[in-house]
Amino acid sequence: MKTLADLRAIKEKAKLEMATREQTAKYRLVVAMGTCGIAAGARSVMTAIIDEISKRGISDTVVTQTGCLGYCDQEPLVQVMQPDKTVITYGKITPELARRIVAEHIGRDQVISDHVFMQS
């Protein structure tokens, strides 16, 4: 390391990895992973989300899971939460759609309205 820029490059990279521990995230992505969700493919949805987030170097988002939301026929369900905003719940999510959620909803703040199951 010879310059401040070198230091900051290490910093940015490490910050990304540590983002999970910062409880200041702008977005919270919740994948419903009850038995119903997992049976419908929530695991591969989760993997796709994590992969897409790290590919894009997004640091202001945390991904967590929850149990059955009570809409088993709509699984896999993915919720996008933001402080002081309505919760958007997407239904029947495939890994491809999950990547789109990361790219469009998280990346550009655009809700993919065709796949919204519920707003609350």
Added chain:
Amino acid sequence: MHRIHVIIAMDPHTIAQGARSIKDALVKNIDLAGLNQDVRVVETGSLGIYNKGVVLVVFPDGIYYTGVKLEDVSEIVSEHLVKGRVVTRLRYSEIPEESRAEEKAPRFGKQVRVVLKNAGMIDPESIEEYIAQDGYEAFGKALTELTPKDVLKIVTDSGMLGRGGAFFPTGMKWGFAAREKSDEKYIICNADEGEPGTFKDRLILEGDPHAVLEGMCLAGYAIGAHMGYVYIRGEYHMSIARVRRAIEQAKKQGLLGKNIFGSGFDFDIQVREGAGAYICGEETALIESIEGKRGEPRDKPPFPPSVGLWGKPTIVNNVETLATVPQILLKGGDWYKSLGTESTPGTKVFTLVGNINNPGLIEVPLGITLREIIYDIGQGIPNGRGFKLAQLGGTTGGILTSEHLDLPLDIINLRSVEAGLGSGAMLVVDDTHNVVELVQNFAEFFNHESCGKCTLCREGTGRLVELLHKLTSGCGSEKDIDLIERLAGHMMKSAFCGLGQAAPVPILGCLRYFRDDFIAMAQQNQQRVPVSA
């Protein structure tokens, strides 16, 4: 990227409770659940929660688990990590849901974390994680944008006082050494933490070793030193290992060594292990010890900033002091002054021990009261007992009683009641304890640790033990109490170094507030044992 981070605190206490095997079991269970791509287990230093067994935190939820046993691991993994359901029976009860440790929880609520900001948050064995939390940013900024004079000025203007116990202005001390013209100067980090009940430096070094190294680098730059030593108490195996590792990592990254940040500034740091002598926490005895001599204090003046290690200008700073310096450089002296009181800016790290429900490592802004520390942060005294006294600053510390519960703690207020902040232990004693026996215990410690160089301390500490023993064993009289008081007064005035001068402080403190207890003991003695003429 890992979606879940499980933080496991590794400090002497949790390791004794089986933290290592719990970590191994966690990793194994996570593997078995097929979550090794999703979950990362991170070792950190102390989370400041003591006596609650093994402590885990699951992020991003920020759920604290305490008292975790080996048999709980599979449940935590299958319930929380796989299904996202919190294992409520293990949950740390004081931390409400969704609260950031530092902000909302009652235990942490009155705390302000400056020195401990990374402790329990980062992996202390990863330089990258330290860098992610603005680590080495201050050092980089100083080398590329500031002159040594600028650095010195920022530290001086912040009004920072040394956290080793004497509260000497850090900037002024650095200034003495900076003014000396010498080809060689040294920075020493005093990590020979020996005060009974004090273990804050240990946990700082274990939790955030790079912060201390960065502080040393900045001190070196400010005074023109190129070599630093961390003198660590020999029993602190984990501190030694983590500091050594941190030094290696910093060298690898070019943050220690030659021509750092292309500035032409060279700085290197080595570890020196203490051999278990309390006196070596005294800075000149420490210097003697590094030089390979018997650890005995030197005659002062000259003081170390002009004649120190190998006869060269040397700065000896405490661990906590050095760990604060990078923050002051980054955030400015005004920010530092905004914490604490006018006479004593900043925060202080304490180890809260004794008769207290919630012992542990805390960091509070100065100006806080004893009541807030004992009853809010410490959650009161166990078994509904009353508060008798608190000893502030380790065994040499002054005595505070219930009349001082609402006194804002800073050096001026404490000086007015003949106490000080000291090294950072806060011993809380409830009303079941006999003060004379307590004092005898302190006296025995000093008698054992006196280095023997000066007569007053060597003989005085021994005589104090004898006199107190006389009282507690049923042979004393009120005359002995007067003798203890006189002897203690002489020691304070004439002992050669801090050890002998400070040894009588708690004894005199207890005599001031609890003289009746001493007299009661003496009178009881006279009834029990007839004194023959």
